[in-house]
Amino acid sequence: MRLFALRDYRRLFGAQVIALFGTGLTTVALGLLAYDLAGPRAGVVLATTLTIKMVLYVVIAPLAAAYVDRLPRRTFLFLLDVIRGAVVLALPLVSEVWHVYVLIGLLQAASAAFTPTFQAVIPDIVPDEAAYTRALSASQVASTMESLLSPVLAAVALTFLSFDRLFLGTSAGFLASAALVLSARVPDARPSGRAGAWEKAAAGIRTFLGTPRLRGVMALNLAVAAAGSIVVVNTVNHVRDGLGGSQADVARMLAASGAGTLLAALVLPRVLDRVAARTVMTTGAGVLVGATTAAVTLSAAGLATWTGTAVVWAAIGVGMALVITPTGAVLRASVGRNAVPGAFAAQFSLSHLAWLITYPIAGWLGTAAGLTLAWSVLAALAGAGAAGALLLWPRRDGRATRTGLPAPARPASAPDRSTLAKAA
The missing domain is CATH 1.20.1250.20 (MFS general substrate transporter like domains)
Known part of the structure; x- marks a missing residue:
């Protein structure tokens, strides 16, 4: 159809x-x-x-x-x-x-x-x-x-x-x-009379906690939120006060991050045909750690420039795309078809919970103690998310759908080896 x-x-x-x-x-x-x-x-x-x-x-x-x-x-x-x-x-x-x-x-x-x-x-x-x-x-x-x-x-x-x-x-x-x-x-x-959303969400979260690769996705959510909060929350003050830019400059700097995401999104379909999702997503987390560390270094040294900021922002966009784009395929490969909506609902809640942690750090701590300290904390959280993904998502967990297509329908409790072979 x-x-x-x-x-x-x-x-x-x-x-x-x-x-x-x-x-x-x-x-x-x-x-x-x-x-x-x-x-x-x-x-x-x-x-x-x-x-x-x-x-x-x-x-x-x-x-x-x-x-x-x-x-x-x-x-x-x-x-x-x-x-x-x-x-x-x-x-x-x-x-x-x-x-x-x-x-x-x-x-x-x-x-x-x-x-x-x-x-x-x-x-x-x-x-x-x-x-x-x-x-x-x-x-x-x-x-x-x-x-x-x-x-x-x-x-x-x-x-x-x-x-x-x-x-x-x-x-x-x-x-x-x-x-x-x-x-x-x-x-x-x-x-x-079907189970309500809370029961479905709880079941989806239990699936996340019980599935190694999905525990890795949970950790990657933290890395994405930590780096993304720098762009979403701090761009306006960094550009207007730190770089002396205009309203249009704020949008252009946000567009630099968007351009990085767009570039990665255009390349990723071909990459995912040949490279396992785990490798792509953990590489993205590494890019986010490097970009947030670079932001801290530029801020602490007082070396932030238009070019430097644009490069860091674009790198954050690239890293976010590398993590987010394959996530749907990993979710679909990890559960039976009937459980797909519950898995997506759980990912929705868990990813928003990560942003709920990082937004206040970027805004409240950044204003009270300065961007350098706030970005240092966020860089540490990005590092924790990346390290957690590497530890929680075993390298030999199987191989995720490289094409991004859903795996054949299987019971959520017992996916077979061909399905698991498409998740790492």
């Missing part, structure tokens, strides 16, 4: 992509708004808003997944998009930092509910099992592409527009997403 030949899936996927890019552009504009309101303390504001985001994602996403079968799903998705569009439209009008926290809480609560609702709809409009697995992969690819292309688009836009105009554009994007949702046929779910 051709996935994108399905009219309703095509429209809902378009709605998800537009909403994802709206969220990404909002994150860039939010950093500039934080600097406009708080100046040197922008890192604190940004770290707090992103911490709020992580808390809401960890708490609300499982609740939404548990109760989504009791709601009119098309109406619910439409309202979530409208709420996000209205919140983003209000952000340029705020005059106090606490206004930002309240609005971001509303925005991220809506986003946290949108994702599991969208994922719950997929099996009802994509009944074929193989197409359903491809739909899960497409959703993951969309999330990855958003993280690397949003800064690039923001850099282009900020060359011609002020940052508050980005909020107007993202608001229009959420409304376009809402229109696509309304144009699709979304069947309401029948309430079922």
Whole structure:
């Protein structure tokens, strides 16, 4: 079955992509708004808003997944998009930092509910099992592409527009997403007696804890979050205060990281055909450790320059892509087909938990004690994540799907050797 030949899936996927890019552009504009309101303390504001985001994602996403079968799903998705569009439209009008926290809480609560609702709809409009697995992969690819292309688009836009105009554009994007949702046929779910989201998440986490390669993925989540927090939280203050740059320069530096991710993402499919996922992902963790260590060295020595920062930021982007891109294939190769959604849900929660740890370090510690100390702590966490992955993910654990295709369906408790042969 051709996935994108399905009219309703095509429209809902378009709605998800537009909403994802709206969220990404909002994150860039939010950093500039934080600097406009708080100046040197922008890192604190940004770290707090992103911490709020992580808390809401960890708490609300499982609740939404548990109760989504009791709601009119098309109406619910439409309202979530409208709420996000209205919140983003209000952000340029705020005059106090606490206004930002309240609005971001509303925005991220809506986003946290949108994702599991969208994922719950997929099996009802994509009944074929193989197409359903491809739909899960497409959703993951969309999330990855958003993280690397949003800064690039923001850099282009900020060359011609002020940052508050980005909020107007993202608001229009959420409304376009809402229109696509309304144009699709979304069947309401029948309430079922199946285990709720908390039970599914707990089962997925138990699978992570009991599977060596997935314990390695957990450690790699920490390395990604530690390095990524430097880029997401500290770029605005580093560029504006440390390098004396403009709003557009902030977006360009974020785009340097995105360009690194894009370059790696373009090369990786061919690499994964020949190199085991474990090797690629641990190499990515090594790149992240090297990049964060270089950031600490440049900051401590007072040698940070435009070129040096751009190189470090691009390296962080490359390292993140090397770790994140093969993750979906490793998850699919580690569990039976029926357990794939639970594995993805567990990865969602565990990866957000890692960001919940690192965002405050980058923002709060970076503002209180300086970027050098904050980056040193984050570099140490990246190193711990990389070392943990090497220790927890045995070299002889098997060989992961090099093509990135899902392994044949097997019971989650007893994958055979051909499946395990595709995971390291």
